[in-house]
Amino acid sequence: xxxxxxxxxxxxxxxxxxxxxxxxxxxxxxxxxxxxxxxxxxxxxxxxxxxxxxxxxxxxxxxxxxxxxxxxxxxxxxxxxxxxxxxxxxxxxxxxxxxxxxxxxxxxxxxxxxxxxxxxxxxxxxxxxxxxxxxxxxxxxxxxxxxxxxxxxxxxxxxxxxxxxxxxxxxxxxxxxxxxxxxxxxxxxxxxxxxxxxxxxxxxxxxxxxxxxxxxxxxxxxxxxxxxxxxxxxxxxxxxxxxxxxxxxxxxxxxxxxxxxxxxxxxxxxxxxxxxxxxxxxxxxxxxxxxxxxxxxx
DNA sequence: CCGACTACCTGCCCGC
DNA sequence: TGCGGGCAGGTAGTCG
Numbered sequence: 001x002x003x004x005x006x007x008x009x010x011x012x013x014x015x016x017x018x019x020x021x022x023x024x025x026x027x028x029x030x031x032x033x034x035x036x037x038x039x040x041x042x043x044x045x046x047x048x049x050x051x052x053x054x055x056x057x058x059x060x061x062x063x064x065x066x067x068x069x070x071x072x073x074x075x076x077x078x079x080x081x082x083x084x085x086x087x088x089x090x091x092x093x094x095x096x097x098x099x100x101x102x103x104x105x106x107x108x109x110x111x112x113x114x115x116x117x118x119x120x121x122x123x124x125x126x127x128x129x130x131x132x133x134x135x136x137x138x139x140x141x142x143x144x145x146x147x148x149x150x151x152x153x154x155x156x157x158x159x160x161x162x163x164x165x166x167x168x169x170x171x172x173x174x175x176x177x178x179x180x181x182x183x184x185x186x187x188x189x190x191x192x193x194x195x196x197x198x199x200x201x202x203x204x205x206x207x208x209x210x211x212x213x214x215x216x217x218x219x220x221x222x223x224x225x226x227x228x229x230x231x232x233x234x235x236x237x238x239x240x241x242x243x244x245x246x247x248x249x250x251x252x253x254x255x256x257x258x259x260x261x262x263x264x265x266x267x268x269x270x271x272x273x274x275x276x277x278x279x280x281x282x283x284x285x286x287x288x289x290x291x292x293x294x295x296x297x298x
Numbered sequence: 299c300c301g302a303c304t305a306c307c308t309g310c311c312c313g314c
Numbered sequence: 315t316g317c318g319g320g321c322a323g324g325t326a327g328t329c330g
Binding site: 034075076077105126127128129130171172173177286287 | 300301302303304306307308309
């Protein structure tokens with residue numbers, strides 16, 4: 001589910017509730033998600049103030065006042081839900097008659113006390129449990145195995161045609177696979193790779209190295225691809241992320257980018273490039289679906 | 299080192 | 315209506 005735009009949307013939804021709040025209690029309903037929770041996880045987190053809610057690639061980062069960062073990944077099916085005690089919540093116990101509405105697969109609850117004194121709960125739900133939570137000192141995050149070899153962010157000033165050229169030079173791997181590789185570029189997933197390639201009219205089967213000149217400089221096609229990657233990510237963030245099936249934003253509403261997919265999940269439907277209209281094909285590359293137009297993507 | 303493949307887990311959708 | 319198979323946004327480990 002969640003690629004960079006979805007994670008960024010979640011980050012923006014969580015920030016007003018979590019930033020500056022103190023974790024009164026961290027409730028873990030099972031010992032693990034995809035991996036075991038960190039040792040002493042609840043003990044270390046409880047009582048800590050959340051200094052900021054950040055993001056790197058598809059990871060959410062909670063900076064704690066004690067210098068630790070909680071690293072959270074949503075896997076394929078993870079989502080967060082906010083429950084806020086709006087009325088008279090400065091009086092503890094007022095809502096004791098209301099049973100917490102726990103749903104299936106609610107694995108983690110952050111019980112928060114905000115600066116205003118209001119209480120809120122942030123609940124992590126993940127049916128498939130491919131998500132995970134790790135902890136690492138904030139100052140050494142870049143050294144963590146997860147981030148050590150991670151590629152450039154497609155937002156901001158980090159990604160550039162030169163950076164992509166360097167990462168793809170000499171690669172015989174299909175362009176599709178290269179773009180999914182988080183060491184090449186961080187945060188792209190199956191949907192936005194398909195969309196960026198369609199916008200760039202580039203075949204997912206082309207060798208990644210074919211977009212780099214002998215000199216190591218990016219070709220014009222790679223410049224175009226870099227531009228479209230940035231644009232498709234920016235468009236999706238602006239739309240509040242896409243949402244397939246089970247993905248919801250923290251306020252429970254659906255993302256709308258899904259309505260504007262040009263290639264992803266459109267097998268058999270007409271290509272939307274001006275004057276094309278040929279059916280979108282679905283192929284499998286390294287075990288995952290690729291959607292593209294064989295007529296205009298070369 | 300690289301690239302291909304598999305495992306992890308539940309839910310949904312489709313065809314029979 | 316029920317059941318089995320295939321598929322799903324991601325990552326990490328193994329194997330050649």
